[in-house]
Amino acid sequence: xxxxxxxxxxxxxxxxxxxxxxxxxxxxxxxxxxxxxxxxxxxxxxxxxxxxxxxxxxxxxxxxxxxxxxxxxxxxxxxxxxxxxxxxxxxxxxxxxxxxxxxxxxxxxxxxxxx
Amino acid sequence: xxxxxxxxxxxxxxxxxxxxxxxxxxxxxxxxxxxxxxxxxxxxxxxxxxxxxxxxxxxxxxxxxxxxxxxxxxxxxxxxxxxxxxxxxxxxxxxxxxxxxxxxxxxxxx
Numbered sequence: 001x002x003x004x005x006x007x008x009x010x011x012x013x014x015x016x017x018x019x020x021x022x023x024x025x026x027x028x029x030x031x032x033x034x035x036x037x038x039x040x041x042x043x044x045x046x047x048x049x050x051x052x053x054x055x056x057x058x059x060x061x062x063x064x065x066x067x068x069x070x071x072x073x074x075x076x077x078x079x080x081x082x083x084x085x086x087x088x089x090x091x092x093x094x095x096x097x098x099x100x101x102x103x104x105x106x107x108x109x110x111x112x113x114x115x
Numbered sequence: 116x117x118x119x120x121x122x123x124x125x126x127x128x129x130x131x132x133x134x135x136x137x138x139x140x141x142x143x144x145x146x147x148x149x150x151x152x153x154x155x156x157x158x159x160x161x162x163x164x165x166x167x168x169x170x171x172x173x174x175x176x177x178x179x180x181x182x183x184x185x186x187x188x189x190x191x192x193x194x195x196x197x198x199x200x201x202x203x204x205x206x207x208x209x210x211x212x213x214x215x216x217x218x219x220x221x222x223x224x225x
Contacts, residue, residue: 045212106158
């Protein structure tokens with residue numbers, strides 16, 4: 001499967017725990033984007049990364065959230081000390097480069113539930 | 116603030132009943148729009164890219180058009196398998212983040 005792979009598909013955490021969401025981009029893609037979809041809301045941009053660089057993190061909450069895309073391995077979205085309001089679907093997308101005319105291709109998301 | 120608004124929020128059609136979905140935008144530095152389809156429990160699936168006013172793209176029963184202020188997704192003689200949420204997303208000259216609308220949930224009954 002050459003698509004964007006996200007895991008886990010479902011993740012349950014208790015308040016105060018850490019959540020780690022992983023994203024492997026499509027083959028040949030070096031640009032990764034994370035979006036969050038809250039219940040009854042649209043997709044909201046969080047962060048845009050290239051290998052080893054954060055290009056735009058204007059949509060990331062200031063605290064508890066971080067993202068990385070190392071030279072080797074998947075991109076990771078990390079949420080520390082989760083709260084109920086973090087319950088959402090988190091989607092990763094990738095593109096071959098950062099050019100505006102390249103559509104972003106999405107994975108099937110990670111559904112995060114906070115108990 | 117840059118914004119993308121879709122209407123209606125939900126649309127119920129009978130099989131074969133054609134209709135249109137609207138996407139209006141106020142985005143400075145807009146380069147174009149993407150249309151996506153999202154099925155329940157899945158990620159958005161790319162449909163079309165539109166760059167300039169007057170542009171049209173077609174795929175099977177779907178046709179997307181673009182004006183200076185809005186875009187339309189026309190669905191001709193829809194079938195039940197066209198049922199999904201349709202999303203439009205604005206993108207900038209410099210690439211990067213997408214600004215999504217809330218989506219239109221389309222239901223086509225046989």
